[in-house]
Amino acid sequence: MMIDVASLALRMAWILAVATAYTIDGLLRNDFLEARISEARDPQKQVRELCVECPLNKAKKGERLESCKGHIKRRGIKECWTKCGCGKSKCGNRVVQGGIHKRLEVFFTPNGKGWGLRTLERLPQGSFVCEYIGEILTIPELYQRSLDNELTYHVILDAHWVSNGRLDDKKHLCLDGKRYGNISRFLNHRCRDANLIEIPVHFETPDRHYYHLAFFTTRDIKAMEELTWDYGIDFNDDDSLMKPFDCLCGSSFCRKL
Numbered sequence: 001m002m003i004d005v006a007s008l009a010l011r012m013a014w015i016l017a018v019a020t021a022y023t024i025d026g027l028l029r030n031d032f033l034e035a036r037i038s039e040a041r042d043p044q045k046q047v048r049e050l051c052v053e054c055p056l057n058k059a060k061k062g063e064r065l066e067s068c069k070g071h072i073k074r075r076g077i078k079e080c081w082t083k084c085g086c087g088k089s090k091c092g093n094r095v096v097q098g099g100i101h102k103r104l105e106v107f108f109t110p111n112g113k114g115w116g117l118r119t120l121e122r123l124p125q126g127s128f129v130c131e132y133i134g135e136i137l138t139i140p141e142l143y144q145r146s147l148d149n150e151l152t153y154h155v156i157l158d159a160h161w162v163s164n165g166r167l168d169d170k171k172h173l174c175l176d177g178k179r180y181g182n183i184s185r186f187l188n189h190r191c192r193d194a195n196l197i198e199i200p201v202h203f204e205t206p207d208r209h210y211y212h213l214a215f216f217t218t219r220d221i222k223a224m225e226e227l228t229w230d231y232g233i234d235f236n237d238d239d240s241l242m243k244p245f246d247c248l249c250g251s252s253f254c255r256k257l
Helices: 005-017 030-041 139-147
Strands: 104-108 115-119 128-131 134-138 154-157 173-181 196-202 212-217 226-229
Touching: 030 196, 115 226, 134 139, 134 154, 139 173, 196 226
Parallel strands: none
Antiparallel strands: 104 115, 128 212, 134 173, 154 173, 196 212
16 A cells, blocks of 8 residues: 655644644633733733735835834644544534634624624633634735725734745735625724634644634623724824724723723
8 A cells, every 4th residue: 555655744744733722612722812812912922023025015115115013923723624634523623614603693883883793692711703704815915905095804814924034925915804704894893802812723734824814702701792803903003004993992901092
């Protein structure tokens, strides 16, 4: 019997790399979740990496490239994939791949924020809610939409931009939920103490530059409570690709106050 050594080595490398972030109940482990929350909220615990040629600045096509402002180095989740050899129905390390299982509702908010998303059931801390779905764009494509004054609901997939030095422009990606998306496009912003956090999740390829962006609860959430996440926008950054907006999050940590 012939053995594909390369495939076997790839499978073993993935298995060794997978240290499941989930409990037996399919929730994020408390230690893993708290570490991700600290990374997102506490600047002193953030590790920022600098691009040699930042794609955000490069896409502007200016005569002089600005210095990279840095990107937070975020640890992601590695779920099992087709070459792990485990069964999909019994594997506890395929949470995000299972899709949305929570009862969610799009509703019109009473506080001037327009449409929002809320849960119809109690969500324990560490629950997977949904992933951000959108049109896959390169950074130059996204920047062109900004130049055309087109509204975008985008997130930058920059978790591993600078892990291997320079990347091909086609690997500088983002997701825009304006034209194509799912219910995640209705998630409203809340500064710092949002009840959801986004975490990179890998399960289709060992290439870390391609990943899903999944939302998990940062605490227990009551039924009928609105779901929110911190867009990470710097309201003082005039060059941001995200259009300025009046923040109505109501958080005592609001960055617009």
